[in-house]
Amino acid sequence: MKKITFLILCVFPTMMRAQSPCVQEYKGEVTLFSGKGKGLAGIPVIIDGNQGSPTDANGIFRYRLSKCPGMSVRIKVSSENYAIVNHIETGSYTLRKLADPSDFQFALLLAPARQVEQDRVAYYTTLAGVALDRNLTLQKGRIDELEKLLKSQQQKNEGVIDSLASLRSRYEQVLGEREKRLNDAKSMAVVFAQHTEVDSSYQKAFGLYKEGQFQAALAQLSDNRMQSEKKRFQSKLGLAKQLEAEALQEQAFYINKCVFKATIYRSLNESNKAGEWYREAVLTDTTQATNLITYADYLLKINQLGEPEVWFRKALALNPPDVGKGAILEGLGIYYTDHNRPKEAEVSLLESKRVREKLAWTNPDQYEPDLAVTLHSLGYFYAVMNRSQESEAVFLQAKELRQKQAKRDPDKYEPNLASALNALAGTYFNTNQKAKAETVSLQAKVLLEKLVRQNVNQQNEHELAITLSNLGSIYSTTSRFAEAEVVTLQAKAIWEKLVEKNPGEYGPYLVHMLNNMGEAYLENNRLKETETTLLQARALLEKLLQKDPEQFEPQLAKTMVRLGDYFSRVSQLKEAQTAYAQVEEICKRLAKQNFDEYGPWLTSILHKRGSISTGQEQIDFFRKAVSAQQQVVSQLKNRSSDSLSLAKQLGDLAYESLFSKQFAQAQATAQEGLMLAPGEEWIQANLALAYLLQGKLEQAKAIYGTLKDKPYESDTFKKVFLGDLADLEKAGITHPDMAIIRQLLN
Template identity: 25%
Template sequence: MTRWWGPHLAVEQSVTGSVVFGDNIQISGVGGNVTISLDRPPYRVVPADDAPLPLTVERARAQPSRLLLARHQVVPFTGREHTLDTLAAWVGGEEPVAALLLHAAGGQGKTRLAAQVSAQCAAAGWAVWQVTHTPSPVAGSAAVSTVELAGGAVLVLVDYADRWPASALLGLLTQLGNLHARAGTRVRVLMLARSDGYWWPALAERADSDLGIEVDQRALPALAADSADDRTGLFVAAAARFATALDLESANWPVPDLTGDGFGQVLAVHMAALATVDATRHGEAPPTQVATVSAYLLRRELAYWSQLHTRTELSMHSPPAVMHRTVVAATLTGGQPRDAARHALVDAGVAASGTAADQIIDDHTTCYPPADTRTVFEPLHPDRLGEDLIALSTPGHGNHGVVDLERDWTPAAIAGLLTTSALPPVWAAAAFTVLVETARRWPHVAIDVLYPLIREHPQLAITAGGATLTRLTGIPGIDPGVLEILEPLLPAGRHIDLDIATAAITGALTHHRLTHTSDPAEQARLHATHAFRVANAGWQKEAMASAKEAVSIYRRLAKTSPDPYLTNLAVSLNYLGNSMSALGWPAHALVATEEAVGIRRRLAETNPDAHLPHLAILLTNLGGDLSVLGRREQALGPAEEAVGIYRRLAKTNPDAYLPDFALSLSNLGVCLSVLGRQEQALAPTEEAAGIRRRLAQTNPHVHLPDLATSLDNFGICLSALGRQEQALAPTEEAAGIRRRLAETNPDAYLPDLAASLNNLGACLGDVGQWEQSLAPIEEAAGIRRRLAETNPDAHLSHLAMLSRNLGRHLSEAGRGEQALAPAEEAARIYRRLAETNPDAYLSAFLGSLITLCSSLMKLGQRGQALARAMEADSLRRRLAETNPDTDLPELAQSLSNLRVCLMRLDEPEQALASAEEATGIWRRLAQGNPDAHLPNLAMSLWTYAATCVNVQANLPQALDSILEALDLYGSLRQRQPRTFAARLFVAHQTLADVLDGLGRTDEALDVRRQLDEISARMQK
């Protein structure tokens, strides 16, 4: 983070030719208190350093395992020709931003391959960055990373991607996508992981659909399929390089049998080569099995500790037995600040006190210098060797060729490291992750260490995070009982970092349980639970399939046993409706929701305490489904009923029902607003915002999204009531909240962010800031465009609306030529939508045609404008005759706009017909809701009269209209003097014009004389 304050700074500071990851805050010329809230990015970005780190012969001979570390580059990269060709094509692709997951088991050579790709990119002038996940920044760490950007292109390397929280990876991808959008930088993100399990499909879907980032994955193939080098060739080449590093003469090193599965990884072959060379140097028989190779190299570590402990100069105080425990602990915890390392050694039973721990830490640092100098406790690398240390130190591995490594203290030390403190320690997530990875290859670690830990301390697994939980489910032959212990601790609702893991655990348990039960009720329950869980992970198609299974079974059961299966059927129908709605199928969702409402209503009649809350939820969903389908008058009834139920419930139990009460109030406000009843909508909308603000103050993680929704709705109501200046503050606040939410969970919040940005743009336009309004609307349109590519059913209508708004705002900002393309796109999309769902989209299609007509006229394309106007006029007739459920306020406004277009195109008869029809609609609406629609009726009466004057037709009717408009404006002026005084003045001018047209010039002169007097008084 970069900060500078105060007006005394004469020279501005800036970052040039670099990218800042974090907060860059400049404050100047301020007074009073300033509060800055900072959210540190959970990762650190640094320039990749691929230069080899020198290693002396002495250090190599003392600690041979260091020769395996990629940083020393002892064995040159070789082979992998096919994968390198694929990666080169990916790097050179046309996509502006692309991400690729490269996955394989540990030791397959992912890191070395990534280093080769980064070296090739750097040679071509690219910037290359290394990104590291930092769940708990250490003292002194930078809250911001500033890295150079060269050549307009960057390769970003992300290791251990499957261990990152989903929110952190999505946040990084969001920032990199923004980097391209703002600077035009070409971005390639190469992610390395051991698996592409549950975590990857969900992340890839979000990155693709929500962020517009091209994503792909590739399993790193077996060596024989990926290069001309075979295992023997790799062994011989590596042995020669290791011999040189150890200052040995060249020799024909004996090659063991490398055909087994255990030698399918590059690292396993290199470890065998190193063990062969070093054992020969010591006059020992080289190990030939995978486990004995690891054991040999680990015994060399023990010998290194003994050597340091016994030598006279710079001797290591800690004996080898202590160092053994310390290296096991450090391999589990990973690099930690010194204070945390002290506590770890005490908890693991290695040190009696923090003071004693300091000497051990210093000794360990001598053996394993940390890569990050701000930490200690560098783990044993490579990862595979560190995991083997834990496994071979733990009794029970059953490998009789391994000796001198098992320690009876290992299980207790691991348990102490994780369970001594009342709360999970800061290293809990890292240690648990290493245990899970070790258990995937070593069954005895799973059975004797990991599973007992989970059974006794299940919260440790939850602390490890979603990525590790997901990997846990993939342990071969995992005991379902272990997952069942974790199940009750999973979040009841949505959770960005645990949704995928929850779905994975539920999926594994559902499969297991379905194969062990023939009870239809239990099968239905399992399907319903699975539908709920996978829906939270964003897998709506899978959710719909499971919900359908649950509905089918419960429907059969309820026929013979209504109690309790009708309740379960209603729940499953709700899940089915929700997934269908999320997939953009509102008509199908409505069928399911209506059936669920009917069931709950009947049940609530006999047992209201049990069923009324659920009925209210379903009524809220029903209102939403009806609104989406354009049946807004019908949506009002369910919305009002839900509010009534929740108001009663919240009075007796506010803790349980206030959130749902606020939701129902918010939905009622929306229903009233879209019906044009803005005055009525304001009260429930404001009440909902107040409740949610109080809830968000105590529990922001749960209630901030709802607060943003209410703030948006409140701003819309204020704008519709002519209070645009007041509307700007809540609308800006809503957009700010949703931007932060979308950075951590795009799948859930990007659509909402687009809605807030559109509202913000509309607000800025309403106060005359047309140029400033363009950025939020353009960003919203970009979001919806990406979403619509993968889910058009859910997002195309929103894209059409945004394109229409963008065209209008560009036109108002004086960018007429740019306005044409979005106006055409809006009309094109609405045309397709109206063909399949006229009830919902014909009125919007009419509005888009009028907007397009206006854009064409401003560009002088009169012929095309006239064609669109005539089509709009024909559509208006069709709507009036065949579609009584049309959104009447929007239709009336569109007709008023159509009148303007037709007048400019010298089509007076059609213009007059549009004006007359608009007046008739506003009159009907005002009869039902005068507070909402009398101002619109007055405006329509006035414009009808003005149109009659312009075409010199229907002047007696025009006189009646303008006189009625004057009466309305006179009464409205009593309530809102500022708003309606000016309109009253202009309406009198039209009255004078009508009187002139009727030949009543004396009366017209009197009116104009009065207007002159009013104008003179106003000027004084």
């Protein structure tokens, strides 16, 4: 029997091949990505290493394959001028069973090779957004099915009710975070655009991801399957050299799946899982700069202390191309700025600017948006450092770039232009150029109101609320209180609406707004509005703290400071001390992790507690404030060469020393601060008081006479001087010559 079977197979091989159902001609189409469906002629298409005929005048090609539907093929094009945009879908393409054999099996999107990276990001950005919306549709469909099932049941099933409640909760959460996830789509798109090694299981997961079936996509990338692949390529890496190339390719497949899996978890807002798989990707092969940058950027966005610098540095050590180098240096600059390392921040940001300027010169359309991002970060750094002229110049340059980009592609870049206008307005405001700040903020307001009318999304509304809030600050500091209140309440209403959809994202902005409103109401003696506003802020924070205490504790401290100030104003001193005591405990806790930021807070709150105390308790609080501020100064001297920051802290130490009656120390520290930063004229106010309280009247009069009519913030130094005299007298610190100084000032 076996022998006969063998003979039959040998006698009729041709007939058996003719009967094979899988040998057929497939048809495909090659179009230009930015050409609105325009076919590209003369493009040779390569499938599984074999080149077919070039595309015809309409971009159509035909290919004869002996593979069945469900099998995979690898598709490339043989062209120096063009590259494939949808390369993940073609890198490992699974043949489909066509209802009509004349239908297109393949659809290749091409872009000029010089701009393929940019077009890939644009393509996958759109695709990631579509995937998110399809996922929402699938979730809504499951909810509808369960609701119908419940209605049809005479006796309600508790399991179905619980499942429905859980699904509804998850759907509302994802819906509320939709805009944030869409904003993350570009980050995801960059991940997809960078993946050049994909296999069939990646391609299957990608197909499910496109349809919004995130859980099904994760099933294709299950932990067990991933671990099995890892063991397989690791074992092959240990075999003979001939297997090394295959193992390395499988390793590349695995790494790209890890990054893809992290991307899906980001879509699901599961940051811990996303971090795990990003880390797995970079630890599997620490020589891939692109993945290191992706991981470091992710850690930077979630504000992971210390970690972003480590991974950015590792990526930089691999000497990546200038595109990657510009991103690394900008990320490091942001990290150093946020962690009070100004010299390193400036060096990194200026080098990022230099690298991206060189790239923009070669291809403006592709690289000028990246240059604008670096300029924004550099402008922010200069603003933090109070280097106003440099901040203004850089933000102006960023604005001009964004205007150019918005003119070319309004839908894509007008939101970026609005952000650039807000940044420039902030610089004008901080340098007391209120008229310019107002003009630029109004330009941003008009643009954002148009964007919101055209496309009501959370990001546009959020940026509009920022603009309105900025206008409120401008109007308030120019004594236009009625106008300030109108725009501030408009911003508050927008953020209240956004907080309902996504409290974690927009809650901090609403709390910040409420704190500022409470402070403004208190300054204008509108005590009822002060209490109502600050209690609203506290109530919101109590909810947010349940989800993320680490993020929102600093906000709670700020709110409780203002509540303490309110209670102090209305002579509810017990309640004020309770509020301040809560802030003191928070500051002590936070200072252990970040003393540079929260050490000065502790000084301030101890001073406030002393100012509403009496007798020995008051003396003790003022001494504690001096001790806390001495620690701030000492740490700065030991760890930082930033003379401006040190000068400011010395100025504050001089002020605290006055209240503990250490007048000679106050004089010495004020003089030291002024030697480091002569332009910080406010320190002279403390030096003048130190002279006055030591009986050095002439030196004090010289300072008061010189500065009293000079502008300071929204008023003059005269107001500051009189306020300081009143505060000292309230604390029981007086001198006969104070009357002479008051007469001089008035």
